[in-house]
Amino acid sequence: MTTTQILADRRAHIHEKGTAPFNIACEKQSVAGSVSQRACVFCGSRVVLYPIADALHVIHGPIGCAAYTWDIRGAWSSGPQLHRMSFSTDLQEKDVVFGGEKKLYQALVELIEHYRPKAAFIYSTCIVGLIGDDVEAICRRVSAETGVETIPVHSEGFKGSKKDGYTAACNALDQLVGTGDTTGISPLSINILGDFNIAGETWVIKDYYKKMGVDVVATITGDGRVDDIRRCHGAALNVVQCSGSMTQLAMKMKQEYGIPIIRVSYFGIEDMSKALYDVAEYLNDKTVMKNTQNLVRDEVSNLVPQLRKYKHDLQGKRAAVYTGGAFKALSMIRSLRTLGMKTVIAGSQTGNKQDYKRLQELSDEGTVILDDTNPLELAKFLEEKKADLLIGGVKERPIAYKLGLGFCDHNHERKIGLAGFEGMLNFAKEVHGTVTSPVWKLASLRDRLVDRHRLLDGDRSRNGNRFVEGGNAS
Amino acid sequence: MALLRHTTDDVVERQALTVNPAKTCQPIGAMYAALGIHRCLPHSHGSQGCCSYHRSTLSRHYKEPAMAATSSFTEGSSVFGGQANLLQGLNTIFSVYKPDVVAVHTTCLSETIGDDIPQIADAAVAKGFVPEGKRVIHCNTPSYVGSHTTGFANMTKAMVDYFSTSTTDEKIDGQVNIIPGWVEPADMSEIKRLVKLMGLDGITFPDTSGVLDAPLKSEYNMYPDGGTTIDQLESTGDSAGTIALGPICSGPAAEALKNKCQVPQETLPLPIGLRATDIFIQALRKYNGGEVPAEITAERGRLVDLVSDMSQYFYGKTVALWGDPDQLVSLTQFLVDLDMRPKYIVTGTPGKAFLRRIGEVLGDSVKEVIAKQGPQADMLYLHQLIKREKVDLLIGNTYGKYISRDEDIPLLRHGFPIIDRIGHQYFPTTGYRGAMRLCEKILDAFLDRQDRDSPEESFELTM
Numbered sequence: 001m002t003t004t005q006i007l008a009d010r011r012a013h014i015h016e017k018g019t020a021p022f023n024i025a026c027e028k029q030s031v032a033g034s035v036s037q038r039a040c041v042f043c044g045s046r047v048v049l050y051p052i053a054d055a056l057h058v059i060h061g062p063i064g065c066a067a068y069t070w071d072i073r074g075a076w077s078s079g080p081q082l083h084r085m086s087f088s089t090d091l092q093e094k095d096v097v098f099g100g101e102k103k104l105y106q107a108l109v110e111l112i113e114h115y116r117p118k119a120a121f122i123y124s125t126c127i128v129g130l131i132g133d134d135v136e137a138i139c140r141r142v143s144a145e146t147g148v149e150t151i152p153v154h155s156e157g158f159k160g161s162k163k164d165g166y167t168a169a170c171n172a173l174d175q176l177v178g179t180g181d182t183t184g185i186s187p188l189s190i191n192i193l194g195d196f197n198i199a200g201e202t203w204v205i206k207d208y209y210k211k212m213g214v215d216v217v218a219t220i221t222g223d224g225r226v227d228d229i230r231r232c233h234g235a236a237l238n239v240v241q242c243s244g245s246m247t248q249l250a251m252k253m254k255q256e257y258g259i260p261i262i263r264v265s266y267f268g269i270e271d272m273s274k275a276l277y278d279v280a281e282y283l284n285d286k287t288v289m290k291n292t293q294n295l296v297r298d299e300v301s302n303l304v305p306q307l308r309k310y311k312h313d314l315q316g317k318r319a320a321v322y323t324g325g326a327f328k329a330l331s332m333i334r335s336l337r338t339l340g341m342k343t344v345i346a347g348s349q350t351g352n353k354q355d356y357k358r359l360q361e362l363s364d365e366g367t368v369i370l371d372d373t374n375p376l377e378l379a380k381f382l383e384e385k386k387a388d389l390l391i392g393g394v395k396e397r398p399i400a401y402k403l404g405l406g407f408c409d410h411n412h413e414r415k416i417g418l419a420g421f422e423g424m425l426n427f428a429k430e431v432h433g434t435v436t437s438p439v440w441k442l443a444s445l446r447d448r449l450v451d452r453h454r455l456l457d458g459d460r461s462r463n464g465n466r467f468v469e470g471g472n473a474s
Numbered sequence: 475m476a477l478l479r480h481t482t483d484d485v486v487e488r489q490a491l492t493v494n495p496a497k498t499c500q501p502i503g504a505m506y507a508a509l510g511i512h513r514c515l516p517h518s519h520g521s522q523g524c525c526s527y528h529r530s531t532l533s534r535h536y537k538e539p540a541m542a543a544t545s546s547f548t549e550g551s552s553v554f555g556g557q558a559n560l561l562q563g564l565n566t567i568f569s570v571y572k573p574d575v576v577a578v579h580t581t582c583l584s585e586t587i588g589d590d591i592p593q594i595a596d597a598a599v600a601k602g603f604v605p606e607g608k609r610v611i612h613c614n615t616p617s618y619v620g621s622h623t624t625g626f627a628n629m630t631k632a633m634v635d636y637f638s639t640s641t642t643d644e645k646i647d648g649q650v651n652i653i654p655g656w657v658e659p660a661d662m663s664e665i666k667r668l669v670k671l672m673g674l675d676g677i678t679f680p681d682t683s684g685v686l687d688a689p690l691k692s693e694y695n696m697y698p699d700g701g702t703t704i705d706q707l708e709s710t711g712d713s714a715g716t717i718a719l720g721p722i723c724s725g726p727a728a729e730a731l732k733n734k735c736q737v738p739q740e741t742l743p744l745p746i747g748l749r750a751t752d753i754f755i756q757a758l759r760k761y762n763g764g765e766v767p768a769e770i771t772a773e774r775g776r777l778v779d780l781v782s783d784m785s786q787y788f789y790g791k792t793v794a795l796w797g798d799p800d801q802l803v804s805l806t807q808f809l810v811d812l813d814m815r816p817k818y819i820v821t822g823t824p825g826k827a828f829l830r831r832i833g834e835v836l837g838d839s840v841k842e843v844i845a846k847q848g849p850q851a852d853m854l855y856l857h858q859l860i861k862r863e864k865v866d867l868l869i870g871n872t873y874g875k876y877i878s879r880d881e882d883i884p885l886l887r888h889g890f891p892i893i894d895r896i897g898h899q900y901f902p903t904t905g906y907r908g909a910m911r912l913c914e915k916i917l918d919a920f921l922d923r924q925d926r927d928s929p930e931e932s933f934e935l936t937m
Binding site for chain 2: 009029030031032033034035036037038039040041042043061062063064065066067068069070085086087088089090091092093095096102103104106107110111114125126127129130131157158159160161162375376379382383394395397398399401402403404440443444
């Protein structure tokens with residue numbers, strides 16, 4: 001299919017559109033020995049629950065799991081900052097031999113007394129699963145003694161993939177849901193699920209809903225609060241983004257409380273507008289619909305002219321997208337199209353068959369679709385497909401740079417909000433900045449050796465006439 | 475709003491809890507050390523998350539791809555052991571990624587299950603998974619013992635255990651092993667430069683220069699040009715001596731090499747600051763006939779000259795430091811030499827020897843210093859101390875930025891990890907030139923602060 005050498009076991013996880021009938025392998029355990037970009041169960045639980053800002057997050061295990069997840073996700077809080085602290089039982093050899101229960105109990109009592117959190121999440125790590133600490137029993141005891149609900153998160157790393165961590169997180173959240181008073185919640189109300197307020201994105205989205213006349217009962221979990229989650233079963237609708245992490249909680253709430261679900265994405269003009277319209281349509285209220293039309297019209301007419309200049313420079317450039325779940329990649333492809341760019345590689349760490357199928361349908365002929373790729377494979381496809389841009393996370397960034405390509409972080413470490421209409425403008429700026437950066441020209445030996453005139457021409461296309469006035473200065 | 479507003483000046487004794495750790499776990503150190511072998515792929519024998527976290531953290535700090543494979547443990551592996559995963563892993567690695575060396579380290583999970591790595595590696599050889607001339611090495615890195623520095627030390631020692639060979643009774647004159655410890659790639663380059671200036675053939679291991687500070691060439695190399703080669707590692711057994719920089723990270727390997735190949739060793743402080751660099755140069759003189767080239771003498775002279783220019787600003791300034799023991803001891807010594815006052819010194823890495831070493835460099839002034847090690851020597855503890863009595867400067871990794879902001883104290887980033895600034899990996903703080911850079915950064919921190927804070931009438935052009 002391609003010149004890229006592919007490990008036999010990996011072949012089924014790669015599909016090039018137009019070369020064969022679509023039947024990608026996915027949702028499988030990574031091949032041992034792979035330099036996989038994936039993480040573990042604990043990581044999945046930790047990233048989902050982390051933004052709940054007034055809860056105590058205690059990691060029961062050796063120090064590493066706490067150290068690596070200490071405030072790494074820019075999930076902003078408008079109030080408490082307790083979630084940004086790193087608490088660990090820091091298990092030592094003797095604890096592994098004799099059990100860590102006592103230590104955990106003592107740690108929890110100390111912490112709860114000091115911080116008086118609204119609730120506490122206790123994350124089990126690999127070793128806890130192995131030595132068999134009864135974390136549930138300790139949580140029950142601490143809850144009873146302190147009056148602060150202490151919730152075990154069954155996130156032992158080896159018990160599956162990051163996705164299983166999402167399940168553990170949803171189960172933990174489910175303990176809170178339904179325990180609060182729902183009096184006074186408007187029928188025109190929703191919960192925002194699966195947005196994590198990276199760079200303040202939840203606030204942008206929440207603001208749109210407010211303008212539509214829709215109340216947001218709970219944001220789960222971006223800028224999340226325990227008491228909001230307790231009463232979120234009073235909302236009329238669950239609006240779920242990042243389907244991988246939150247669908248299960250939404251499903252449970254559907255079963256228990258009959259709350260319907262809609263699945264949305266807040267990235268890109270099309271998906272953002274559709275999300276708002278879908279909510280308005282579901283709520284079936286004339287004022288809300290009118291407000292939504294006004295909002296979308298105003299935002300889009302304000303945004304589109306601003307995108308023009310970026311599109312001009314980016315037209316025809318080629319992008320590669322590698323995300324956590326495949327659903328997000330769909331929005332990426334659409335957003336890149338808005339900027340005139342073509343997606344030549346699309347992949348994810350943990351996408352499911354249904355999402356990959358949609359990804360494949362949306363893609364152009366020749367687009368390579370990758371499940372659970374590794375750096376070598378990714379780098380080779382990036383070269384082969386002549387990509388100008390890679391969208392990914394922290395481990396992908398240096399690979400792109402080494403190849404001399406632009407990079408955009410669309411994962412935890414994005415520092416500028418990319419959701420919503422204003423996020424689309426940020427996205428355009430960020431992509432433009434990195435794809436047209438002069439550094440990629442400096443990197444190439446060929447360009448370093450071209451004569452001065454060509455260099456000036458090259459610079460003019462990006463910087464206007466900057467060199468014209470001073471052109472004779474040398 | 476203060477991020478750490480919960481922190482009080484009340485230093486509470488804690489038994490069971492680490493808050494905002496001043497350390498991390500062993501495997502990441504093993505991974506970093508292994509990347510200092512030429513064409514080596516580190517392999518994490520455990521769950522997928524460990525490998526992912528270590529790679530991400532290394533990438534955040536070094537801004538480079540950090541390659542490592544994982545055994546991708548499942549529930550089954552935790553019951554039946556990880557042998558099948560490691561066997562398949564080694565097969566995959568050698569057929570797809572084609573490294574020269576695979577350096578396996580364990581995790582808390584595989585360690586507690588009790589997987590026998592050498593036995594599994596032998597089985598992989600027997601099955602033909604390890605091609606001719608390729609090597610599999612290992613070290614045990616239980617996450618619940620020591621810290622990331624322990625893991626670095628263990629993998630460095632594994633290089634000796636697996637490679638160092640003594641081929642003759644006569645050691646090679648002028649060939650010296652240098653074990654640089656956990657420092658930046660640029661520090662490894664600087665240390666190598668000094669050894670070369672001294673006219674010696676150094677074998678530096680591990681050596682991450684050229685690996686984690688590789689140039690951009692518009693191509694992706696899974697194995698950049700740098701790293702200590704297998705030939706070099708084998709030859710360490712024939713060297714005239716070993717200089718281990720930093721007892722925690724480098725001591726065990728030097729000792730193992732002495733026992734295995736009778737290579738005499740000296741364990742020195744990390745050459746950060748003037749005195750520690752002097753000790754390093756002195757040690758090198760034993761191998762080159764005593765010559766110190768004019769270039770090095772001039773570098774030292776320039777450093778002293780710089781310190782003399784700056785000393786009026788340094789006098790009496792108080793400092794809080796945290797990080798890894800080997801760094802902290804040398805930094806403390808340097809601060810004392812700069813006429814500054816280290817006040818709080820904290821490391822999460824357990825080990826009482828640290829306190830003794832700190833005591834040695836501080837001498838009489840030890841009475842004014844609070845030093846602490848171990849699980850409760852964390853950033854919360856340090857913050858409580860600072861709340862009780864402030865300092866003028868913070869020196870440590872990125873994790874001090876909350877304290878820096880809340881207490882409005884300048885922070886000089888040093889150590890691992892630095893995940894909020896770029897460039898540190900290219901500029902050494904070791905050697906005389908590195909010491910000059912440290913001086914510049916310290917003084918900049920003080921004078922920037924003075925410029926920011928001084929009222930208009932005393933805001934001066936010359937300072």
